[in-house]
Amino acid sequence: MSAPDEQAAPAPAAEEEDDGITWWYRWLCRLAGVLGGVSCALAGLFNCITVHPLNIAAGVWMMLNAFILILCEAPFCCQFVEFANAVSARADKLRPWQKAAFYCGMAVFPVILSLTLTTLLGNAIAFATGVLYGLSALGKKGDAISYARMQQLRKQTNEEGLTGTVEGQAV
Structure with missing residues (x-):
C-alpha cells in the first residue's frame, strides 16, 4: 500500500511548478490571450474581405493565431475540439519566455505579410500577450x-x- 501513496504524492508537486508568477498576473496573461484571440479573429475575418492575396493570407493566418491563442489560454472555449485539453496542458508546461517568443512571433508574421491598419490593430493585443509573458520571464524586481x-x-x-x-x- 505504501507504493501507490509514494507515487501519488509527487504528482501534485509536479503540477504546481512555481515559476514566480502571481495568480493575478497569470490571469491577466490569460485574459490578454483570450482578448488577443478575439481581436485576431475579428480583424482576420475583416482582412479576408478583399481581392488582394497577401491580405487574404494575412487574414487566414490571423484567424489561425486566434484559434491557437484561445486553444492555449482558454481551452474550455474549444470543447468541440478533442485535443484541446492536451494542447492546453502542453502549453501550460512551457516557460514564460517560450510563450512570449511564440505569441510575439505569431503576431508579427501577418504584419510582415500585409502591413495594414487592420493587421496592426488586430495583432496588437496578441503581441501584448507575448510581451506580458516576456515580462514575467524577467522575474520579480x-x-x-x-x-x-x-x-x-x-x-x-x-x-x-x-x-x-x-x-x-x-x-
Missing part, C-alpha cells in the same frame, strides 16, 4: 536595500583582492 548590500559586498571583495595583490607584489 528586487528592493533597493538588498541591491545596495550586494554592491557593498562586491566593492569589499574587490578592495580585498586588490590589497592582497599589492601586498604580494611589494613583499
